[in-house]
Amino acid sequence: MAPNTVPANTETLLIGGTKKTPLLYKVLLILTMMTVIGGLLTGVMTYMNVGYSNTFFHDWSRALLAAFAIMPIGLLLMGLVTKFINHRLPNTKAYKRNLITGVLMACIMESMLAFSTAAKTIGFADQAAFLNGWLEGFLIALPVGLTLMVIMSMTIKPKIEAFLKS
Numbered sequence: 001m002a003p004n005t006v007p008a009n010t011e012t013l014l015i016g017g018t019k020k021t022p023l024l025y026k027v028l029l030i031l032t033m034m035t036v037i038g039g040l041l042t043g044v045m046t047y048m049n050v051g052y053s054n055t056f057f058h059d060w061s062r063a064l065l066a067a068f069a070i071m072p073i074g075l076l077l078m079g080l081v082t083k084f085i086n087h088r089l090p091n092t093k094a095y096k097r098n099l100i101t102g103v104l105m106a107c108i109m110e111s112m113l114a115f116s117t118a119a120k121t122i123g124f125a126d127q128a129a130f131l132n133g134w135l136e137g138f139l140i141a142l143p144v145g146l147t148l149m150v151i152m153s154m155t156i157k158p159k160i161e162a163f164l165k166s
Contacts, residue, residue: 019166020166021163021164021166026163026164029160029163029164030075033160034067034068034071035064037148037152038064038067038068038071038113039060039064040144040148041067041109041110041113041141041144041145041148042060042063042064042067042113042116042117043060043064044137044140044141044144045063045113045114045117045118045121045137045138045140045141046059046060046063046117046121046137048133048136048137048140048141049117049118049121049122049133049136049137050121050122059120059121062120062121063116063117063120063121066116066117066119066120067113067116067117069116070112070113070116071109073112074105074108074109074112077105077108078101078105081101081104081105081108082097082101085097085100085101085104095154098153098154098157098158099150099153099154101153102146102149102150102152102153102154102157103146103149103150105149105153106142106145106146106148106149106150107142107145109145109149110138110141110142110145111138113137113141113145114134114135114137114138114141115134117133117137118130118133118134118137121133
């Protein structure tokens with residue numbers, strides 16, 4: 001093989017001299033993040049709703065599967081909230097905009113995950129129990145969610161955005 005040539009069977013696509021990250025890696029990154037964050041938050045919420053019992057892991061897995069249906073909406077909302085914050089606060093420093101985005105997204109995602117977890121673990125038969133389960137799950141998991149979202153939006157999100165654009 002001549003010097004400075006790329007083998008024909010290379011897995012890395014070269015476009016304009018830069019490496020393009022395969023779509024599979026991007027999808028796997030998003031799925032991994034959804035599993036870790038969703039698993040942690042739904043685990044806390046499930047524990048608050050049903051406690052630790054023989055059915056805890058079954059209830060948790062059902063809540064996590066329901067969360068997987070909701071999380072793509074959260075990813076879409078994160079893009080919209082980011083765009084909205086950047087539009088409304090264009091002269092604010094990026095880290096402040098990311099912090100605001102993180103807090104808003106934590107509240108939005110926590111409420112959606114608390115709803116789906118309460119729906120799966122408690123159900124809608126007793127509305128008072130459902131609302132109590134939703135509120136407890138939301139309030140107990142909120143500090144965890146806020147911590148995760150602030151860390152994500154301040155440190156990890158810019159790196160993930162760069163990775164996804166590559």
